Amino acid sequence: MNSPTFSQVPAFDSERAFKHLEDQCALGPRNPGSIGHQKCKTWLIEQLESHGGNVSLQSFTGNDPHAGQSRSLTNIIARFGDADKPQLMLCAHWDTRPVADRERDPLRRAQPILGANDGASGVAVLLEIARIISVNPPDKSVIIVFFDGEDLGRESHPEEYALGARYFALHPPPDLPLPSEAVLLDMIGDADLEIPIEWYSGRHASSLRRTLWSIASEIGSTAFVDAPGPAIEDDHVPLIKAGIPAVDLIDFDYPFWHTLHDTPDKCSSSSLGQVGRVLVEYIYH
Numbered sequence: 397m398n399s400p401t402f403s404q405v406p407a408f409d410s411e412r413a414f415k416h417l418e419d420q421c422a423l424g425p426r427n428p429g430s431i432g433h434q435k436c437k438t439w440l441i442e443q444l445e446s447h448g449g450n451v452s453l454q455s456f457t458g459n460d461p462h463a464g465q466s467r468s469l470t471n472i473i474a475r476f477g478d479a480d481k482p483q484l485m486l487c488a489h490w491d492t493r494p495v496a497d498r499e500r501d502p503l504r505r506a507q508p509i510l511g512a513n514d515g516a517s518g519v520a521v522l523l524e525i526a527r528i529i530s531v532n533p534p535d536k537s538v539i540i541v542f543f544d545g546e547d548l549g550r551e552s553h554p555e556e557y558a559l560g561a562r563y564f565a566l567h568p569p570p571d572l573p574l575p576s577e578a579v580l581l582d583m584i585g586d587a588d589l590e591i592p593i594e595w596y597s598g599r600h601a602s603s604l605r606r607t608l609w610s611i612a613s614e615i616g617s618t619a620f621v622d623a624p625g626p627a628i629e630d631d632h633v634p635l636i637k638a639g640i641p642a643v644d645l646i647d648f649d650y651p652f653w654h655t656l657h658d659t660p661d662k663c664s665s666s667s668l669g670q671v672g673r674v675l676v677e678y679i680y681h
């Protein structure tokens with residue numbers, strides 16, 4: 397039997413993905429409660445539906461400890477093709493942080509960030525993947541989930557983060573069995589992209605993790621670094637706790653993290669492309 401060659405999979409258009417990153421940032425900060433958040437929700441639903449996704453929403457509330465207010469939050473779930481038994485979940489958070497608490501100037505720390513890397517980058521890659529799988533339906537059934545409320549927490553309060561992923565893991569849609577595995581994209585737009593092996597991913601999704609890194613090595617996606625990385629309390633942790641092996645692709649070494657400087661000029665299409673191509677190879681093989 398011939399095994400497929402790497403050139404046979406659909407092409408990932410990294411420029412198109414980068415445009416998706418810029419389009420999100422053009423809406424302004426997308427922290428829950430903001431106008432940008434409202435606009436982005438509508439825009440994401442339109443984008444996913446225009447790519448043939450069958451979109452459903454999960455509405456819930458979560459606390460914004462910075463504002464001392466409850467916020468309306470929405471997970472956006474898109475199924476493609478026959479996703480009665482989803483095999484692969486691809487996910488990213490679509491909300492952005494309500495405060496720039498890593499700004500040097502204390503007077504600027506209360507402002508919301510634009511989240512080009514921390515928010516828009518993962519979503520951008522997954523919107524391009526939505527286009528690809530709508531044009532070339534894969535054998536693997538795929539769902540794309542955009543989590544809300546990932547970045548509302550205070551530092552050193554991990555329980556205040558990942559609200560959307562927690563909600564999804566505790567309240568899976570009744571007509572959608574939990575997927576067999578998941579890949580989370582977070583902060584993968586850094587122009588200087590290096591993705592080490594995030595600790596929970598290496599420990600709890602070792603087979604999927606190894607497969608992704610070996611694809612990266614075969615196709616020359618050098619941003620995937622075969623070295624241990626930190627443990628990150630991200631959206632994949634609630635998924636792992638729910639029994640879904642989940643890999644977090646994240647480059648946490650980003651000087652503009654949680655500052656007003658997390659803007660599109662710090663990101664690159666080629667970084668999005670390195671991640672996108674690995675995922676496309678994985679989906680079609």
Ligand SMILES: [Zn+2]
Pocket residue numbers: 493514547654
């Ligand atoms: Zn963040």
